[in-house]
Amino acid sequence: MGGMTALPAPGPTPGLSLGPLRVETPVVLAPMAGVTNAAYRRLCAEQGAGLYVCEMITSRGLVEGDQHTRDMLVFDELETTRSVQLYGTDPVYVGKAAEILCAEYGVAHIDLNFGCPVPKVTRKGGGGALPWKRGLLAEILEHAVAAAAPYDVPVTMKTRKGIDDDHLTYLDAGRIAQESGCAAIALHGRTVVQAYSGAADWDAIAALVAHVDIPVLGNGDIWEAADALRMVEQTGAAGVVVGRGCLGRPWLFRDLAAAFAGEEVATLPTLGEVTAMMRRHAELLCHHLGEERGCKEFRKHVTWYLKGFAAGGEMRRSLGLVATLADLDRLLADLDPDEPFPVAELGAPRGRQGSPRARVVLPEGWLDDADGSGYHLQEEASETTGG
Ligand SMILES: Cc1cc2nc3c(=O)[nH]c(=O)nc-3n(C[C@H](O)[C@H](O)[C@H](O)COP(=O)(O)O)c2cc1C
Known part of the structure; x- marks a missing residue:
């Protein structure tokens, strides 16, 4: 079989390195607004091993001391690795927010949200719409990385394939993330217009793995531990991000930890x-x-x-x-x-699915120019509900 890449040897998969942060099991609990609060992260962590990301908080809300935003930054006593997802569209606010997370909250990992499909967010050019403005994306990432660097805190980004099939952004985003000093990029294999409909495109995850040198985390449609192993095998991803599959099933993290340790466990609780x-x-x-x-x-x-x-x-x-x-x-x-x-x-989708959006609501003229250096967006203190 000359010329073919060998499949990884069976057996335990090595953990995941995000810059200086070592995660023994290459599994990340996806940030989910309204779900991944301190209680849920602790519940999942009691089952397995991995990285458990706090629900998304807005940069401007944090910088301006908004009480609701601060109230979301609660950590469990046993949560030794604090991981938070930030949302933002303004490089200065994102940088300041990253600094606050490191200095005041002792976080060990910051993820940036560039995947949210909610119209309220994309209408302002945020979330999944933002990577279309490559210059702005680079500025935001650079500000976050620079703010977190003195604390040795890795910054990652999480994104989708693009706005729609005619406006794919993920390969450029991967390159920009790498050049900006991000420790990894997570890819949800859907476009913004797809929202949660259809099937996640794991081939796109494989294409991103081939395109960048930083670790790629694969996301989308992992319902069982076996799906996670299959994703890693098919795509070469360095780890997986699990969202809806663990809703009402925190024991999925036990199965995932076992699977990555080379054991087969399918927890079937009464x-x-x-x-x-x-x-x-x-x-x-x-x-x-x-x-x-x-x-x-x-x-x-x-x-x-x-x-x-x-x-x-x-x-x-x-x-x-x-x-x-x-x-x-x-x-x-x-x-x-x-x-x-x-x-x-078992193996069945759970949580939101729905149908594709009729169109992605974007700022006026958003698609006319894909550079966006020096482009500035109005950022509100509390403007998003995640996704
Ligand atoms: C209830 C809910 C809330 C979400 N909130 C966020 C969020 O705040 N930030 C984010 O990046 N993704 C968010 N997502 C998307 C997930 O992180 C994940 O990318 C998506 O669900 C696909 O992965 P899955 O197939 O494993 O669910 C949310 C998803 C759900 C279902």
Whole structure:
């Protein structure tokens, strides 16, 4: 088979290096707004090993001391490697925000969001729209890297393939990330116009791996640990970023850690084990947010945890209104602890999917010029909901 690249030898895969930061298992919990708060990161970390990224916060909000933004920067006592995703469109604000994260919050990793497809964000040229302005992208990355460098904190970027198939940006973004001193680039194999629809294009991840020297993290449609191994094998990615697959399934991180250690583990919890995990999740949320807010936050996770189980509509509705931990205990006690895991759910997509967007909302004339050096965008303190 002359000329063919050998597949990696079977067995344990080496960990991931992001600049000076060493991650033993090459697995990253994807930043997910409204999900990856301190409680959820701790819950996932109790299961596996990897890097657990805080939900996205806005640079300007942080720099201006916005209370809501500061409130999101909560870390668990056991969270020794603090990782935060920043959103921003203004190089100066992003640089200052990176400095604050390093100096005041002791973060060990900063990721920058250039993938958000939400119209409110792309309308202003932010998120997934921004890499189209290559000069501006470079300026933002350079400011972040320069601010984090004295603290030896690696900066990474996370992006999509492009705005749509006619406006792909990821290869240029990879080169710019590398030239700007980023420690890695994560690629979600969809365009902005696709949002979460269709299938993630892993070939694009492979193309980016071939295009840059910095580590590439592959993202999109990892539902089971075996998918992660397949992605690494097919693309040569240095690691994987897992989002929707772990919604209501924090034990996926246990399976992922095992898979990268060369073992095959597929955790199939009974409903009793799932309710114990739900209780733990709610407890951690209440610990970090207080009981009222914690229970409220927990409600959105109920359908994810119970996906495929027999629990009836009335039970799901009541759990979706849960207000105290005592309420939660009462309700969970009514579920059959011996009900087996619904194996039909394995490998199936979960979380948001939906249809492609009709079009990507962009600033006037955005696509006319792909350079954008010195281009300035108005950045608001609190303008995005992530994605
Ligand atoms: C609820 C939710 C919130 C998200 N918020 C963010 C975010 O704040 N920043 C970001 O870069 N990506 C965000 N994403 C995208 C994910 O990080 C990830 O790129 C995407 O879900 C594809 O990976 P997956 O197929 O493993 O889910 C979000 C996704 C979901 C489902």
